[in-house]
Amino acid sequence: MAEQVLGAGPGGTPSRATIAEVAARAGTSVSTVSKVLNGRPGVSDAKRDEVLELLHGIGYQRRGEGRRSRSNLIDVVLPYINSLWAVRLLDGAEREAERAGVALVVSAMAGRTLGNRLWLERFKQRRSDGLLIIAQRIRPELADELPRLRAPCTMIDAQGAGIPGVPSVGSTNLTGARDATAHLVELGHRRIGIITGPTDLVYSQQRLDGYRAALARGGITPNQAYEKYGGFTIESGYQMGGELLDLPQPPTAIFAGSDLQAHGLYQAARERGVSIPDELSVVGFDNLQSCEWASPELTTINQPLEDMAGLALRMLVNMAHHDLAPNASRVELATSLVVRQSTAPPPA
Amino acid sequence: MAEQVLGAGPGGTPSRATIAEVAARAGTSVSTVSKVLNGRPGVSDAKRDEVLELLHGIGYQRRGEGRRSRSNLIDVVLPYINSLWAVRLLDGAEREAERAGVALVVSAMAGRTLGNRLWLERFKQRRSDGLLIIAQRIRPELADELPRLRAPCTMIDAQGAGIPGVPSVGSTNLTGARDATAHLVELGHRRIGIITGPTDLVYSQQRLDGYRAALARGGITPNQAYEKYGGFTIESGYQMGGELLDLPQPPTAIFAGSDLQAHGLYQAARERGVSIPDELSVVGFDNLQSCEWASPELTTINQPLEDMAGLALRMLVNMAHHDLAPNASRVELATSLVVRQSTAPPPA
Numbered sequence: 001m002a003e004q005v006l007g008a009g010p011g012g013t014p015s016r017a018t019i020a021e022v023a024a025r026a027g028t029s030v031s032t033v034s035k036v037l038n039g040r041p042g043v044s045d046a047k048r049d050e051v052l053e054l055l056h057g058i059g060y061q062r063r064g065e066g067r068r069s070r071s072n073l074i075d076v077v078l079p080y081i082n083s084l085w086a087v088r089l090l091d092g093a094e095r096e097a098e099r100a101g102v103a104l105v106v107s108a109m110a111g112r113t114l115g116n117r118l119w120l121e122r123f124k125q126r127r128s129d130g131l132l133i134i135a136q137r138i139r140p141e142l143a144d145e146l147p148r149l150r151a152p153c154t155m156i157d158a159q160g161a162g163i164p165g166v167p168s169v170g171s172t173n174l175t176g177a178r179d180a181t182a183h184l185v186e187l188g189h190r191r192i193g194i195i196t197g198p199t200d201l202v203y204s205q206q207r208l209d210g211y212r213a214a215l216a217r218g219g220i221t222p223n224q225a226y227e228k229y230g231g232f233t234i235e236s237g238y239q240m241g242g243e244l245l246d247l248p249q250p251p252t253a254i255f256a257g258s259d260l261q262a263h264g265l266y267q268a269a270r271e272r273g274v275s276i277p278d279e280l281s282v283v284g285f286d287n288l289q290s291c292e293w294a295s296p297e298l299t300t301i302n303q304p305l306e307d308m309a310g311l312a313l314r315m316l317v318n319m320a321h322h323d324l325a326p327n328a329s330r331v332e333l334a335t336s337l338v339v340r341q342s343t344a345p346p347p348a
Numbered sequence: 349m350a351e352q353v354l355g356a357g358p359g360g361t362p363s364r365a366t367i368a369e370v371a372a373r374a375g376t377s378v379s380t381v382s383k384v385l386n387g388r389p390g391v392s393d394a395k396r397d398e399v400l401e402l403l404h405g406i407g408y409q410r411r412g413e414g415r416r417s418r419s420n421l422i423d424v425v426l427p428y429i430n431s432l433w434a435v436r437l438l439d440g441a442e443r444e445a446e447r448a449g450v451a452l453v454v455s456a457m458a459g460r461t462l463g464n465r466l467w468l469e470r471f472k473q474r475r476s477d478g479l480l481i482i483a484q485r486i487r488p489e490l491a492d493e494l495p496r497l498r499a500p501c502t503m504i505d506a507q508g509a510g511i512p513g514v515p516s517v518g519s520t521n522l523t524g525a526r527d528a529t530a531h532l533v534e535l536g537h538r539r540i541g542i543i544t545g546p547t548d549l550v551y552s553q554q555r556l557d558g559y560r561a562a563l564a565r566g567g568i569t570p571n572q573a574y575e576k577y578g579g580f581t582i583e584s585g586y587q588m589g590g591e592l593l594d595l596p597q598p599p600t601a602i603f604a605g606s607d608l609q610a611h612g613l614y615q616a617a618r619e620r621g622v623s624i625p626d627e628l629s630v631v632g633f634d635n636l637q638s639c640e641w642a643s644p645e646l647t648t649i650n651q652p653l654e655d656m657a658g659l660a661l662r663m664l665v666n667m668a669h670h671d672l673a674p675n676a677s678r679v680e681l682a683t684s685l686v687v688r689q690s691t692a693p694p695p696a
Contacts, residue, residue, distance in 0.1 A: 072474075081442055106451075267643045295611070
């Protein structure tokens with residue numbers, strides 16, 4: 001049996017006469033009905049519902065709009081769903097999708113290879129209008145494949161480097177790391193440690209560079225014993241934080257490269273009877289919800305993850321539905337310092 | 349322009365001759381090719397990729413499989429994405445979707461009305477194969493609409509009560525609350541408080557009932573001053589927890605109706621210089637990731653959220669693709685106590 005479509009021919013666009021009739025019955029303008037048909041803003045929810053109701057009543061079911069057939073689906077692929085970091089991105093993408101009148105098809109790679117044939121086949125079968133990739137690392141084979149897809153593609157957090165022909169969105173990591181460290185310097189700290197991420201990620205290097213830049217500006221000589229590398233995980237924060245606190249002369253403040261590392265550092269401090277912020281100041285990075293759940297609440301650098309995802313999605317919709325090229329191949333949105341309760345002047 | 353479909357007629361199923369040819373070229377059986385076509389398990393990833401590659405090479409693009417046209421899309425609608433609770437459910441649904449060969453279309457209501465016309469219109473336009481609703485409360489209008497949708501529907505956490513004709517999945521709340529409280533009784537606590545949720549939710553009542561049942565079994569007379577009602581939020585845990593700790597004779601242990609409430613309670617305790625677990629034991633409910641980030645790590649009741657969502661999704665796929673009725677109209681999966689560092693015997 002073929003697909004069942006109520007009263008819509010190929011393309012599914014109702015005739016001008018039909019649009020005029022619906023406008024008249026809804027007591028509104030042709031342009032408003034057109035906005036509803038095209039999922040554009042500027043129509044109240046109540047009016048939109050009324051127009052859709054009328055359209056539905058005359059047997060119209062929107063399938064494609066304008067020049068070419070659209071699925072009004074955007075695929076989002078990400079490494080794992082179950083993280084507060086991923087979920088801020090999904091949240092931002094979903095809100096923008098709602099505004100743009102498209103729906104998100106969400107899939108997680110969960111250890112599978114991003115870009116395997118099965119996943120690509122399914123993506124093509126859905127005929128999604130675009131693909132938003134959230135990934136820290138991209139396999140070279142996939143990088144080759146992406147520009148050959150019929151649908152446009154954008155990326156978030158693409159290794160800082162990106163893929164030719166695929167616009168990407170990130171945040172100002174270097175500035176964020178500098179601001180985090182400068183905050184500690186301004187509070188009067190001189191012995192400041194850092195826990196950063198894996199050395200092969202551009203982000204880890206940027207966080208270290210920002211830290212060193214702020215130390216230099218504060219006239220503080222860097223101490224290699226205060227620089228730790230780990231994963232962006234709670235375990236890593238616990239371990240590296242413990243090593244920093246066990247130094248003969250431990251730091252009085254630590255900049256953790258992620259909020260999760262900061263949570264692990266909290267545990268290491270508690271086990272050693274080190275009080276935050278009286279004896280140790282801590283700054284995180286990301287501004288996950290858990291910063292407000294931590295006790296004391298965690299001072300951190302906000303990454304505008306919702307806005308990053310919203311922008312990447314908007315670029316996709318502009319490319320797919322309006323033939324608008326992206327403004328730039330790489331966009332970085334500004335980070336900001338969020339001061340809470342985990343930072344204070346050093347002990348006297 | 350009509351939709352572009354590569355070499356697939358209505359239904360999109362390749363002929364027996366085509367399947368046999370692909371099987372021969374892939375050096376495999378017709379039954380294996382058929383499994384790949386139908387998204388069924390029992391085929392290695394490598395072989396599946398090879399078969400899909402061959403099918404794709406001869407211009408086949410799967411659209412429908414078997415008797416009726418399928419979109420292989422399942423809609424998931426939830427109140428908010430940005431919560432650790434929602435994300436465990438999404439994670440479980442996505443894993444099961446991957447196994448079943450369907451993709452998830454995720455939308456959040458974010459304060460909009462679940463079941464408004466616009467959302468329903470979009471759902472119908474997508475012709476999704478099914479609808480998974482995650483919600484604590486359902487508007488009566490939507491309850492009327494759901495059985496009339498052409499696609500099957502399941503629910504998670506439907507107020508405990510559910511909607512006639514819509515199968516739902518939950519967890520054993522009452523047992524979980526009893527186990528949480530019994531754990532505190534067994535540690536020797538006699539002054540045990542509870543912070544539960546809004547009085548109109550079945551869950552809140554079940555948590556209170558389980559708490560009282562465990563007290564009764566421990567021979568402890570209930571004390572109304574120890575029973576607090578609030579939202580399932582961190583703020584509520586902070587406020588109600590503070591009220592409990594400020595009592596002339598405060599409890600030595602508190603069962604919080606959600607992990608978020610427990611996080612708020614941690615803050616209230618820290619501000620009052622009350623040490624967890626030495627002076628106060630705390631048990632949460634849900635087992636969110638944040639339990640491991642808390643310091644000390646939080647003892648809690650695990651809700652098998654991933655399994656709940658996976659089961660609800662599997663029921664949907666069985667109904668939509670295999671005409672299998674659900675096993676029961678209401679299924680509750682077992683909770684379990686997870687002991688971490690926030691509980692200990694009462695101070696001497």
